Amino acid sequence: MSSGRIPRNIPVMTIIPSSVLRLWPIASIGADVALLCFTAFILALLPYFGLRRNLVDKDGHPIPPGPLLRYPFLRRYPEKPLFRWAKQYGPLHSVWMGNQLFVVMNDPHVARDLLVTHGANFSGRWGYFMKNQTILSGRALTASPYNETWRKHRKIAMSVLNPKAALGYADGIDYETHMFLRSLHRTSRDGSAPVDPASFAGRYALNNMLAVAFGTRTLSTSDPLVDEAIRLGMEFMDLTGPWTNMIDFVKPLQWIPTRARYRARRLHSDFLSVYGAMINRVKARLDAGEQVSDCLVKTLLETQESEKLSWEDMCFIVIAFTTGGVHSTSGIIEWFLALIPSYPHIQAKAHEELDRVIGREQWPTSEDESKLPYCRAIIKEVLRAHAPFWMGTPHCSEEDFVYNGYFIPKNTVMVLNVYALHHNEDRYKDPWTFNPDRYLGDSLNASESSKLGDPFLRDHWAFGAGRRICPGMVVAERELWLAISRLLWSFSFSEVPGEPITLAQYEGLSGRTPLPYRINITPRHDGVLDILAEREEIAMRE
Ligand code: HEM
Numbered sequence: 086m087s088s089g090r091i092p093r094n095i096p097v098m099t100i101i102p103s104s105v106l107r108l109w110p111i112a113s114i115g116a117d118v119a120l121l122c123f124t125a126f127i128l129a130l131l132p133y134f135g136l137r138r139n140l141v142d143k144d145g146h147p148i149p150p151g152p153l154l155r156y157p158f159l160r161r162y163p164e165k166p167l168f169r170w171a172k173q174y175g176p177l178h179s180v181w182m183g184n185q186l187f188v189v190m191n192d193p194h195v196a197r198d199l200l201v202t203h204g205a206n207f208s209g210r211w212g213y214f215m216k217n218q219t220i221l222s223g224r225a226l227t228a229s230p231y232n233e234t235w236r237k238h239r240k241i242a243m244s245v246l247n248p249k250a251a252l253g254y255a256d257g258i259d260y261e262t263h264m265f266l267r268s269l270h271r272t273s274r275d276g277s278a279p280v281d282p283a284s285f286a287g288r289y290a291l292n293n294m295l296a297v298a299f300g301t302r303t304l305s306t307s308d309p310l311v312d313e314a315i316r317l318g319m320e321f322m323d324l325t326g327p328w329t330n331m332i333d334f335v336k337p338l339q340w341i342p343t344r345a346r347y348r349a350r351r352l353h354s355d356f357l358s359v360y361g362a363m364i365n366r367v368k369a370r371l372d373a374g375e376q377v378s379d380c381l382v383k384t385l386l387e388t389q390e391s392e393k394l395s396w397e398d399m400c401f402i403v404i405a406f407t408t409g410g411v412h413s414t415s416g417i418i419e420w421f422l423a424l425i426p427s428y429p430h431i432q433a434k435a436h437e438e439l440d441r442v443i444g445r446e447q448w449p450t451s452e453d454e455s456k457l458p459y460c461r462a463i464i465k466e467v468l469r470a471h472a473p474f475w476m477g478t479p480h481c482s483e484e485d486f487v488y489n490g491y492f493i494p495k496n497t498v499m500v501l502n503v504y505a506l507h508h509n510e511d512r513y514k515d516p517w518t519f520n521p522d523r524y525l526g527d528s529l530n531a532s533e534s535s536k537l538g539d540p541f542l543r544d545h546w547a548f549g550a551g552r553r554i555c556p557g558m559v560v561a562e563r564e565l566w567l568a569i570s571r572l573l574w575s576f577s578f579s580e581v582p583g584e585p586i587t588l589a590q591y592e593g594l595s596g597r598t599p600l601p602y603r604i605n606i607t608p609r610h611d612g613v614l615d616i617l618a619e620r621e622e623i624a625m626r627e
Pocket residue numbers: 225226227228239242246405406409410411413414417472473474477478479480547548549550551552553554555556557558560561
């Protein structure tokens with residue numbers, strides 16, 4: 086791309102963080118040389134800042150409208166400026182991040198037209214320095230370019246995530262909900278002590294993914310793998326915000342030793358060593374002729390040669406599960422538990438439905454889902470009001486394209502504005518109110534809903550859209566159903582006096598989770614204790 090006109094009036098100094106300046110090796114070289122280098126560095130930065138470039142294609146189509154300035158990064162809560170711009174510029178707008186053009190889809194029809202109808206053009210991923218190049222080295226499905234290798238890896242992932250395979254995990258997930266609720270209840274000392282549910286929800290989601298990926302599980306929240314996996318997941322969510330890393334947009338920063346670059350390289354090697362070692366353990370068991378239950382890693386090892394999978398390919402396919410599939414699912418459970426204490430009337434309505442349909446002798450199962458529309462509606466409403474990824478995972482355009490008279494150049498980052506879609510007043514009445522009633526009468530599951538002819542009627546966009554739509558959707562919905570319907574069946578939830586829970590702030594710059602909080606959970610009746618006592622923690626192997 087040509088660099089266009091460079092306005093000189095932007096105070097570049099103010100946008101270089103002091104951490105970068107401190108790293109500059111001034112002491113080790115002569116002052117003149119240092120000054121020269123520094124000036125050269127500043128000049129190298131200039132093309133990345135200034136006013137937007139209003140590109141037009143050869144037929145004079147302009148790029149979609151958008152804000153006047155270019156941005157080196159958007160700070161915390163980027164959904165806020167994006168929501169304002171959506172209101173100001175309409176269904177499709179553009180933003181320049183340094184030299185990189187972003188196009189933001191704010192309307193369900195536009196999102197469908199581009200990501201689904203023209204999916205062949207809009208299913209790439211952009212080569213983010215942090216997420217793609219450094220942490221995932223162009224792998225883990227989510228960072229793979231849209232090519233044959235992605236297709237092959239996605240097929241392998243789908244082979245263990247499709248609805249039929251998901252049925253095979255039904256018993257495992259059922260068992261994990263027992264252990265999740267049991268450990269929560271124990272820690273609450275039968276409802277007498279407040280609990281922070283995060284690590285319990287985290288272990289629930291992690292165990293489900295360990296079962297799918299390795300055919301194994303952790304035995305308690307004090308297993309070091311729980312902390313390690315959750316820490317790596319959190320680090321990933323902090324380092325891969327689609328808007329927040331200046332280093333992604335300002336190339337010269339990639340050449341110098343910054344803390345961001347260090348953390349990204351570190352995460353890359355931690356990922357490989359933690360999950361690589363786990364793959365090796367399965368391999369050793371297979372080599373020793375042991376019985377290994379069907380799981381992703383077994384499939385990978387068995388098809389390694391025929392599918393030409395490298396060691397890094399295998400590690401990162403596994404990491405797609407332990408990273409993509411853990412934080413997101415546990416995040417929704419954490420959001421649910423953070424908000425439900427504030428809604429006694431919603432709890433009462435769910436409890437009434439559960440008592441009427443299921444009774445107190447047994448708890449809800451997967452088969453009961455269609456009979457409990459209000460509980461289902463609560464889950465959909467949590468996914469709407471607290472989608473973990475407010476910006477989805479950006480796609481990337483493969484070729485120049487003209488849409489409704491607007492030019493979208495090749496290699497543009499395409500952002501699904503989930504935050505704006507979920508707060509669209511025409512689609513969701515009072516969008517800022519948490520109100521499950523809006524989903525009563527919607528009996529479709531997430532994958533059916535994503536295929537509706539009219540995208541305006543889709544339940545929500547939490548799982549993305551098009552050819553890259555979340556492949557874990559079916560398993561995630563099953564996990565969420567069993568965990569949340571059983572939490573509702575078992576407990577009443579209340580705030581800890583003097584500890585208000587804030588939902589407006591959150592952790593994570595790509596996948597969001599609530600700030601740490603504690604709640605009181607009280608068993609609703611004696612049947613709860615009987616059911617929780619039915620099953621014990623077991624090791625799944627060895
Ligand atoms: C509530 C839970 C979950 C949410 C909200 C969620 C959300 C998302 C979103 C928004 C995307 C990007 C879609 C797009 O590019 O348009 C995605 C992709 C992905 N998700 Fe999930 N996800 C969840 C659970 C899971 C689970 C359980 C897995 C299990 C393996 C998983 C694995 C993946 C993978 C591998 C991708 C990348 C797909 C690709 O680029 O082809 N996710 N997810």
